[in-house]
Amino acid sequence: MTKSFISICIFFSIFSSAELLLEITQGSDNPINLGIYEISNQEKEHSLIKNIIQNDLIRTGEIKFIEGIDIVPLPENEEEFNYSGWKLLGLDYVVIPSIKNSDKNSIEYRYRVFDVSRKREVRSSTVFGLSSNLRQVSHYASDGIYEAITGIEGVASTKLLYVNEISLENEKSYRLMVSDVDGYNERTLLKSPEPIISPAWSPKGDMVAYVSFETGIANVYIQDLATGDRESVLEQNTQISSPAWSPDGKYLSLTLYQDGNAEIYLLRLRDKTLTRLTNHYSIDTEAIWSPRGNKILFTSGRSGSPQLYEISLRGLRSKPKRITFEGTYNAKGLYLPDANGNIFVHRAKSGSFHIALKYKRENFIRILTEARLDESPSVAPNGNMVVYAISDDNKAKLAILSLNGARFVLPSxxxxxREPAWSGFVR
Amino acid sequence: MVITLNKQIISKLILLTMVIAAASCSSVRVTNESVVEEGVRGVTISKKAPETQAILANATVYFEYDSSRLTSKSIQTLKGLISVLENNRNLDIVLEGHADERGTREYNLALGQRRAESVAAYLLSNGVSRNQLKTFSYGEERPAALGSNNASWAKNRRVEIK
Structure with missing residues (x-):
């Protein structure tokens, strides 16, 4: 009794500083049943790790945890696992963990994953990390377990970038933040009295680009996460916005306003040469690169309302091709990581703004959200989840939905x- | 296969992923990996001293939804401004475009800029010098009125003349 009380206290004292907290609102109808064994000699550390892994896997919307797996004893002999016992408990997969503290500061977390129906071990992995960084160790293990079960790389170890606006007695403060995908481990990258918008990750996840109004006019900055070194990408007397990195990290697409109107340019970072991509008297902005880097998707008002267009970067003077036709507002498009579809902001007939998905093979769009003012979608690097901002009545919060039906919110x-941006894989 | 580890492995960006076919069961995927260090350093920008604002002509013109077209009411406001500017050729004017919160932030930044340019075009066609004008946009980032309703949105679709 005393022991479990102590472990609960530790849990709260370590994690109460997190500013974003998880609330799962809906899960999958047909989940995979998973059980994780306890570790008898490492109760304290393991209950922390197990808790984080469970939350990570529940958030995928595909996995449900079966309690009481320790009823089925582990065999003395490695080769005689009680698959039928596991099956009786309704388990599809079983995880057997072990912890080794090689010294005071580091930890080795080993996990073995067993497929109950096929009666075999499918993965045996060890994560090495600092004892002070159990959350990361746990996220790595979650991703490995998820991959062993589904064949898809997990995203529990990836990061979110977002903007936090705080109002205190007429003084506004804007912060660019980075956190783990579960909202913990939140850190400030930039604090400013002027607005910050459009944060974007570099492909390697070591740099971020964003728009800051700190000089009184929108400009794009690049910042190194580890050192805090930052620079404006271009010095102009007109505003610059909407940065997006090319997949090879060599270019940044930008919206420039040199001739008063929003036009898309590609900036080669090495020598700061600019290539103009669009030339139209209507608005062209929100450029984003296709996963292979051979196309740019952008928002244009050239049809009379904002719609998504795609332009090929192969061949000179290729014409933009219109992608969206449903409704009078489709903007801020993204590619799914496999390039089989696009996610974007869509205005419904009711006037509400929702996150929508259009697969390439389909000629209709799928509305994914139902609040009144949903915006800023960003896709997880495995393509399974979308983070976005619900921004109604100035109570903006982040929400995540998995494309298989799970949903949760990360209230602040x-x-x-707002303005969430999902990192690439960091492992 | 023996993997030797030293303590540095934790603090460096080292990722060891090893797929080893275990002898007993060929389908097991065996991996070893080290957690990436994630040092982050933040930056703080402090507020500049408020600049001395133009004393003259603090006016605002308003727009319809997703439009940068001047309304007849806006034109009335601008006519007053033109006479002020004609008599003060040294006066620099900033046209600050804004949008309501609906729609995406980058599109609204561009829309606010179009509204500012629309006001600029009217002033230019009425004899104001381009050198006197500077246009930029705050998009939806600086609402004049809070609240997600028509009344607030109408107040936020504007160009502030400073």
Missing amino acids: SQGVV
Whole structure:
């Protein structure tokens, strides 16, 4: 009794500083049943790790946890696992963990994953990390377990970038934040009295680009996460916005306003040469690169309302091709990582703004969200989940939905949170 | 296969992923990996001293939804401004475009800019010098009125003349 009380206290004292907290609102109808064994000699550490892994896997919307797996004893002999016992408990997969503290500061977390129906071990992995960084160790293990079960790389170890706006007695403060995908481990990258918008990750995840109004006019900055070194990408007397990195990290697409109107340019970072991509008297902005880097998707008002267009970067003077036709507002498009579809902001007939998905092979769009003002979608690197901002009545918060039906929100305890950007794989 | 580890492995960006076919069961995937270090350093920008604002002509013109077209009411406001500017050729004017919160932030930044340019075009066609004008946009980032309703949105679709 005393022991479990202590472990609960530790749990809260370590994690109460997190500003974004998880609330699962809906899960999958047909989940995979998973059980994780306890570790008898490492109860304290393991209950922390197990808790994080469970939350990570529940958030995928595909996995459900079966309690009481320890009823089925582990065999003395490695080769005689009780598959039929596991099956009786309704388990599809079983995880047997072990922990080794090679010294005071580091930890080795080993996990073995067993497929119950096929009666075999499918993965045996060890994660090495610092004892002070159990959350990361746990996220790595979650991703490995998820991959062993589904064949898809997990995203529990990836990061979110977002903007936090805090209002205190007429003084506004804007912060660019980075956190783990579960909202913990939140850190400030930039704090400014002027707005920050459009944060974007570099492909390697070591740099971020964003728009800051710190000089009174929108400009794009690049910042190194580890050192805090930052620079404006171009010095112009007109505004610059909407940065997006090319997949090879060599270019940044930008929206420039040199001739008063929003036009898309590609900036080669090495020597700061600019190539103009669009030339139209209507608005062209929100450029994003296709996963292979051979196309740019952008929002244009050239048809009379904002719609998505795609332009090929192969061959000179290729014409933009219109992608969206449903409704009078489709903007801020993204590619799914396999390039089989696009996610974007769509205005419904009701006037509400929702996140929508259009697969290439389909000639209709799928509305994914139902709040009144949903915006800023960003896709997980495995293509399974979308993070977006619900921004109604100035109570903006982040929400995540998995394309297989699970949903959860990451409410902020302080101010409003918006403009999420999902990192690539960091492992 | 023996993997030797030293303590540095934790603090460096080392990722060891090893797929080893285990002898007993050929389908097991065996991996070893080290957690990536994630040092992050933040930056703080402090507020500049408020600049001395143009004393003259603090006016605002308003727009319809997703439109940068001047309304007849806006034109009335601008006519007053033109006479002020004609008599003060040294006066620099900033046209600050804004949008309501609906729609995406980058599109709204561009829309606010179009509204500012629309006001600029009217002033230019009425004899104001381009050198006197500077246009930029705050998009939806600086609402004049809070609240997600028609009344607030109408107040936010504007160009502030400073």
